[in-house]
Amino acid sequence: PGDDFGKEYLFIGSSFEETPLLVAVLTYMGYGILTIFGYLRDFLRDWKIERCHIAREREEQRDFVPLYQDFENFYTRNLYMRIRDSWNRPICSVPGAKVDLVERVSHDYNWTFDYTGRVVGGVINMGSYNYLGFAENTGYCAEAAAEVTMKYGVGVASTRQEMGNLDRHEEMEALVAKFLGVESAIAFGMGFATNSMNIPALSGKGCLILSDELNHASLVLGARLSGSTIRVFKHNNMQSLEKMLRDAIVHGQPRTHRPWKKILILVEGIYSMEGSIVRLPEVIALKKRFGAYLYLDEAHSIGALGPAGRGVVDYFGLDPRDVDVMMGTFTKSFGAAGGYIGGRRELIDYLRVHSHSAVYATSMSPPVVEQIITSMKCIMGEDGTTLGEFRVKRLAENTVYFRRKMTEMGFIIYGNSDSPVVPMMLYLPAKIGAFGREMLKRNIGVVVVGFPATPIIESRARFCISAAHTKDMLDTALCVISEVGDLLQVKYSRHRRLPSLDRAFDHSIYDEIQD
Amino acid sequence: MSQLAMDLECANFSPQAPAYHLILEGILILWIVRLLFSKTYKLQERSDLTEKEKEDLIEEWQPEPLVPPVSKDHPSMNYDIVSGPPSHNIVVNGKQCINFASFNFLGLLDNERVKQKALASLKKYGVGTCGPRGFYGTFDVHLELEDRLAKFMRTEEAIIYSYGFATIASAIPAYSKRGDIVFVDEAACFSIQKGLQASRSFIKYFKHNDMEDLERLLKEQEIEDQKNPRKARVTRRFVVVEGLYINTADVCPLPALVKLKYKYKVRIFLEESMSFGVLGEHGRGVTEHFGVNRLSGQGYCFSASLPPMLAAAAIEALNIMEEDPDIFSVLREKCEQVHKALQGTPGMKVLGESYAPALHLQLESSSGSRETDVRMLRRIVDYCLEKQIALTLARYLDKEERFLPPPSIRVVVTVEQTKEDIDRAASCIREAALSILK
Numbered sequence: 001p002g003d004d005f006g007k008e009y010l011f012i013g014s015s016f017e018e019t020p021l022l023v024a025v026l027t028y029m030g031y032g033i034l035t036i037f038g039y040l041r042d043f044l045r046d047w048k049i050e051r052c053h054i055a056r057e058r059e060e061q062r063d064f065v066p067l068y069q070d071f072e073n074f075y076t077r078n079l080y081m082r083i084r085d086s087w088n089r090p091i092c093s094v095p096g097a098k099v100d101l102v103e104r105v106s107h108d109y110n111w112t113f114d115y116t117g118r119v120v121g122g123v124i125n126m127g128s129y130n131y132l133g134f135a136e137n138t139g140y141c142a143e144a145a146a147e148v149t150m151k152y153g154v155g156v157a158s159t160r161q162e163m164g165n166l167d168r169h170e171e172m173e174a175l176v177a178k179f180l181g182v183e184s185a186i187a188f189g190m191g192f193a194t195n196s197m198n199i200p201a202l203s204g205k206g207c208l209i210l211s212d213e214l215n216h217a218s219l220v221l222g223a224r225l226s227g228s229t230i231r232v233f234k235h236n237n238m239q240s241l242e243k244m245l246r247d248a249i250v251h252g253q254p255r256t257h258r259p260w261k262k263i264l265i266l267v268e269g270i271y272s273m274e275g276s277i278v279r280l281p282e283v284i285a286l287k288k289r290f291g292a293y294l295y296l297d298e299a300h301s302i303g304a305l306g307p308a309g310r311g312v313v314d315y316f317g318l319d320p321r322d323v324d325v326m327m328g329t330f331t332k333s334f335g336a337a338g339g340y341i342g343g344r345r346e347l348i349d350y351l352r353v354h355s356h357s358a359v360y361a362t363s364m365s366p367p368v369v370e371q372i373i374t375s376m377k378c379i380m381g382e383d384g385t386t387l388g389e390f391r392v393k394r395l396a397e398n399t400v401y402f403r404r405k406m407t408e409m410g411f412i413i414y415g416n417s418d419s420p421v422v423p424m425m426l427y428l429p430a431k432i433g434a435f436g437r438e439m440l441k442r443n444i445g446v447v448v449v450g451f452p453a454t455p456i457i458e459s460r461a462r463f464c465i466s467a468a469h470t471k472d473m474l475d476t477a478l479c480v481i482s483e484v485g486d487l488l489q490v491k492y493s494r495h496r497r498l499p500s501l502d503r504a505f506d507h508s509i510y511d512e513i514q515d
Numbered sequence: 516m517s518q519l520a521m522d523l524e525c526a527n528f529s530p531q532a533p534a535y536h537l538i539l540e541g542i543l544i545l546w547i548v549r550l551l552f553s554k555t556y557k558l559q560e561r562s563d564l565t566e567k568e569k570e571d572l573i574e575e576w577q578p579e580p581l582v583p584p585v586s587k588d589h590p591s592m593n594y595d596i597v598s599g600p601p602s603h604n605i606v607v608n609g610k611q612c613i614n615f616a617s618f619n620f621l622g623l624l625d626n627e628r629v630k631q632k633a634l635a636s637l638k639k640y641g642v643g644t645c646g647p648r649g650f651y652g653t654f655d656v657h658l659e660l661e662d663r664l665a666k667f668m669r670t671e672e673a674i675i676y677s678y679g680f681a682t683i684a685s686a687i688p689a690y691s692k693r694g695d696i697v698f699v700d701e702a703a704c705f706s707i708q709k710g711l712q713a714s715r716s717f718i719k720y721f722k723h724n725d726m727e728d729l730e731r732l733l734k735e736q737e738i739e740d741q742k743n744p745r746k747a748r749v750t751r752r753f754v755v756v757e758g759l760y761i762n763t764a765d766v767c768p769l770p771a772l773v774k775l776k777y778k779y780k781v782r783i784f785l786e787e788s789m790s791f792g793v794l795g796e797h798g799r800g801v802t803e804h805f806g807v808n809r810l811s812g813q814g815y816c817f818s819a820s821l822p823p824m825l826a827a828a829a830i831e832a833l834n835i836m837e838e839d840p841d842i843f844s845v846l847r848e849k850c851e852q853v854h855k856a857l858q859g860t861p862g863m864k865v866l867g868e869s870y871a872p873a874l875h876l877q878l879e880s881s882s883g884s885r886e887t888d889v890r891m892l893r894r895i896v897d898y899c900l901e902k903q904i905a906l907t908l909a910r911y912l913d914k915e916e917r918f919l920p921p922p923s924i925r926v927v928v929t930v931e932q933t934k935e936d937i938d939r940a941a942s943c944i945r946e947a948a949l950s951i952l953k
Binding site: 087 | 678
């Protein structure tokens with residue numbers, strides 16, 4: 001069955017070029033040297049030759065069991081701290097296509113920061129999740145939100161089930177359901193919590209969760225808190241998933257062999273660290289064949305994929321009713337905050353009664369709800385303008401252009417050619433910090449990621465394309481990236497783009513996962 | 516040379532080995548031969564199924580429905596709809612009421628200054644942050660708010676989360692890992708329970724506010740430690756309590772707890788969502804209430820950051836709290852008034868300290884079934900809504916709570932309620948109780 005689907009839907013756009021051998025060796029050497037230096041510095045710190053900046057216990061609590069074991073923090077102390085200035089950069093303007101950063105310096109190698117009081121203005125923002133450019137402080141959406149702020153205030157101070165259910169919440173949920181093409185939807189105040197609080201409500205003991213290798217921490221936490229058995233399948237690998245489904249149904253629960261109560265497949269629309277798009281048609285076909293349920297997390301793909309911006313279901317032209325639980329967030333493409341779950345009416349009614357968030361968590365703030373309503377109407381075209389359509393198209397064009405240029409320049413880019421998340425490989429630990437700093441010097445803000453968010457030798461820089469980026473901004477950025485790429489020698493790619501690879505099936509996935 | 520010759524001679528003799536030795540070795544050799552040639556015994560596994568049998572199993576397997584059906588008249592099914600701002604005068608299900616249900620203790624939901632500051636922030640930053648704290652989602656307002664909170668609470672540093680429920684539920688597993696021990700009060704709220712579940716530590720519950728029970732557990736732990744000192748040296752110990760318990764509206768005995776902390780070397784986790792801005796002369800919470808010093812601590816947050824306008828609103832709220840500390844004594848007075856006015860309601864009892872701003876009204880004697888109790892309380896709430904007093908049932912996830920509190924009506928006191936409002940509400944509740952709880 002796996003072969004038929006590959007021909008119908010084009011996956012030729014995906015590429016995951018292999019790490020060049022020399023680079024891999026150098027990366028391991030780099031980490032080795034850093035570790036040796038780390039031990040040396042720890043030694044010097046112990047003997048008070050070097051000043052110690054780490055958080056220390058108060059005098060009265062000196063003989064308490066320490067909060068952090070020395071070994072746990074080795075990585076943080078000796079590797080992360082040295083390049084810490086690439087993260088948590090404070091900003092002081094709208095996180096749009098251009099952003100103002102608060103300038104900060106460190107006189108003690110990143111242990112503490114001082115703010116110089118100056119602002120680095122006009123930095124091209126390639127790091128914020130602003131796919132459709134709704135992060136703005138002017139325009140129709142902002143005005144509506146301002147009106148609501150003055151009318152409704154900023155807080156709600158109660159939970160949905162008590163006194164916190166505003167009429168605006170119900171309107172917003174109806175709109176979300178319409179946008180997605182499902183029967184009903186429910187919204188929550190935080191995207192992370194949407195996953196971690198609702199997966200336990202849907203799945204419990206005696207159920208099986210099949211989760212993709214590279215799922216986000218919120219999905220992993222939700223799966224763990226549910227108490228179900230978790231099995232991990234290789235990233236986007238349909239043979240692996242099919243074999244797991246088959247074996248799960250045939251063999252039942254481990255040792256007792258009782259049949260599973262239900263099987264839930266957790267996948268994401270776009271995986272933000274790889275830039276890959278889930279093979280949704282195949283997953284849906286598998287789920288229908290075996291009777292499992294599908295939970296699709298569209299945190300990055302809603303608004304960013306598809307000809308109408310309705311997400312990965314729209315991108316493949318499938319029926320939203322095939323996905324049992326459609327989850328997404330409002331933070332990325334809608335410029336607001338929070339998450340939602342959409343699906344059949346029974347599902348949403350159940351969540352209204354049993355979701356942890358509906359019972360215990362404060363409901364969403366009114367201006368945020370307003371922002372969601374106006375931005376969603378804009379994308380759907382219901383506000384009377386073609387602005388939404390224009391932005392969706394622009395995002396798609398920008399994505400294709402940027403990716404093409406990056407590959408032409410010789411960088412190793414991961415992911416599907418339509419995904420607005422563009423990870424660029426750096427590999428060596430020293431280049432992580434260097435890339436972040438050099439780009440900032442040239443007025444471009446980028447995001448760099450290393451261990452533990454990625455495998456240890458696969459550190460990368462990640463660009464997020466936005467509909468708010470004009471072609472000029474992209475050209476400037478590309479020019480600078482090329483310059484820095486030559487300076488740091490990160491143009492590793494030696495091959496032309498390869499067609500989609502199905503990774504070889506790995507039998508070790510059946511080893512019980514320690515969570 | 517001669518020694519070697521002697522050895523060789525000894526080796527040439529066939530040693531007169533004891534008979535049993537030879538017999539034993541003979542048996543062993545026969546056993547080995549048997550093992551080598553016997554059939555291997557394999558557990559009959561299901562993998563011996565034929566392809567057809569596997570296909571049949573797959574065809575036959577019927578999963579449970581994704582969610583069990585929910586009846587249309589489930590008490591939590593239909594939410595009360597609030598149209599308009601949830602302020603002191605609130606419109607619930609179309610009726611204009613006085614708000615005794617939203618946690619608006621200091622009346623800041625409708626405060627003009629707070630709204631103006633939020634508006635200014637909106638005009639500068641927009642609504643959302645489009646990213647987590649690590650990736651350009653840290654705004655200067657976040658840093659300012661953290662700074663101000665640390666100063667206000669008199670701690671070294673502070674950190675903010677974008678979702679109240681997630682704060683304690685993420686903070687606990689950040690410090691307490693698998694193998695550590697946590698002592699927690701039975702009346703701890705649901706988010707603490709979820710945090711404990713996520714932390715994988717050993718959880719030990721002690722009776723609500725019972726310091727002797729806690730001491731007993733600590734002593735037991737000490738005995739365990741003495742048996743295995745090496746393990747004890749790396750096991751962290753925590754006590755989790757709330758400043759003002761949301762489920763029982765009373766205060767934790769903090770001074771006694773601090774004494775136990777230093778005696779048994781445990782760290783205290785203090786959850787102050789109810790007591791912040793309520794207890795203490797300046798609203799600093801339960802530590803100010805009791806005159807205790809705070810610890811320092813840091814945490815980690817990896818979800819989208821708080822929208823900057825909400826952070827700006829919080830800063831302005833802090834400003835208001837700092838400028839006018841009289842507001843806390845006003846709140847305390849109102850709490851006492853409400854507490855007094857609700858005493859003697861026929862068939863109901865008031866649960867909570869007299870200075871707690873969120874009280875529970877419980878049935879004096881339960882009917883025996885939780886469902887009936889809930890239905891009766893709901894009727895009282897509906898009666899009051901008709902008479903334009905907005906109240907609400909305290910909501911819990913019945914099956915998931917570890918120690919499910921008895922059903923109750925939540926009564927919230929705010930500084931905006933006047934004496935007339937309070938008297939009206941009290942008499943309304945009394946009427947409702949008389950007519951419904953005959």
